[in-house]
Amino acid sequence: MNLSPALPMPTIPMPLLISIEDAGWWKGTDGSDFNEPFRTGMPRNHAPEDYLALADLGRLLDMKVLTGFVLGEWDRAPILQNLPSSTWLGKNWTGPGVDLEQKIKAAEIIKHAENYMEFGLHGLCHEFWNQGEMQRSEFHDADYKMRDPDEIRKHLSFFFKIMDQYGFGSRPKTFIPPALKHSFGDPDKGIQKILAEFGIESVTLMFSKARLYSRPQAGKMAWENDVLLVERGESEIPWNRVGAEPEFKFDRPVMALHWANILHPDPGKNL
Numbered sequence: 457m458n459l460s461p462a463l464p465m466p467t468i469p470m471p472l473l474i475s476i477e478d479a480g481w482w483k484g485t486d487g488s489d490f491n492e493p494f495r496t497g498m499p500r501n502h503a504p505e506d507y508l509a510l511a512d513l514g515r516l517l518d519m520k521v522l523t524g525f526v527l528g529e530w531d532r533a534p535i536l537q538n539l540p541s542s543t544w545l546g547k548n549w550t551g552p553g554v555d556l557e558q559k560i561k562a563a564e565i566i567k568h569a570e571n572y573m574e575f576g577l578h579g580l581c582h583e584f585w586n587q588g589e590m591q592r593s594e595f596h597d598a599d600y601k602m603r604d605p606d607e608i609r610k611h612l613s614f615f616f617k618i619m620d621q622y623g624f625g626s627r628p629k630t631f632i633p634p635a636l637k638h639s640f641g642d643p644d645k646g647i648q649k650i651l652a653e654f655g656i657e658s659v660t661l662m663f664s665k666a667r668l669y670s671r672p673q674a675g676k677m678a679w680e681n682d683v684l685l686v687e688r689g690e691s692e693i694p695w696n697r698v699g700a701e702p703e704f705k706f707d708r709p710v711m712a713l714h715w716a717n718i719l720h721p722d723p724g725k726n727l
Contacts, residue, residue: 497716498696539611576628579594640685660688661688699721
């Protein structure tokens with residue numbers, strides 16, 4: 457009896473999510489040597505054209521790019537003077553000297569690009585200032601221990617208040633931990649419980665760099681308090697490399713990049 461050759465088993469291609477952190481800064485300067493945030497490391501200030509670059513990347517790929525925003529320098533009230541741990545100026549915070557029209561123009565670009573940019577939550581100013589001294593990072597300390605829950609709730613609340621200053625309607629569903637400092641496995645007292653209070657449904661992280669009170673349920677995925685945690689892997693490209701050449705192994709579903717990686721020193725040449 458002749459048997460037809462066995463057909464190859466069907467396979468499902470690995471999904472690919474592009475994640476870009478640190479969008480939202482207006483200054484590009486790395487200020488970590490003088491008690492300010494690391495920001496993006498760009499050799500210039502940011503401009504509305506840098507948001508067009510994010511929107512065009514999503515449009516050309518026909519996908520939503522997860523964009524992790526830091527919104528501290530967007531504050532126009534300025535409300536962050538009431539949250540001294542969120543900025544290097546504490547109660548003297550006035551916001552950066554950026555033309556408000558530039559911010560409004562960028563906000564309109566972001567709102568019109570909602571089909572190609574997913575507004576993710578990264579933080580206010582990425583770090584934490586304890587009595588005026590900068591510490592890594594905003595929601596967990598250098599030893600990956602969660603900061604005071606009430607202080608975390610204030611930081612998250614002020615993030616959404618700054619969103620309201622510009623009429624950003626859709627609320628973030630994904631949290632990208634600043635500096636990859638995060639924790640998992642303490643459902644009653646952990647950060648997932650707090651994130652869920654603010655509508656966060658998923659977190660991208662590196663489990664190898666997180667404080668684990670218990671093992672992830674599925675190796676590279678975990679869940680806690682109705683929040684899904686997904687391994688994003690290492691970023692091959694340094695966070696402050698401007699206009700980087702592509703570098704990715706396609707061995708995991710998340711391509712982790714930073715804003716400077718896709719920008720040009722001349723914003724008119726971003727594309």
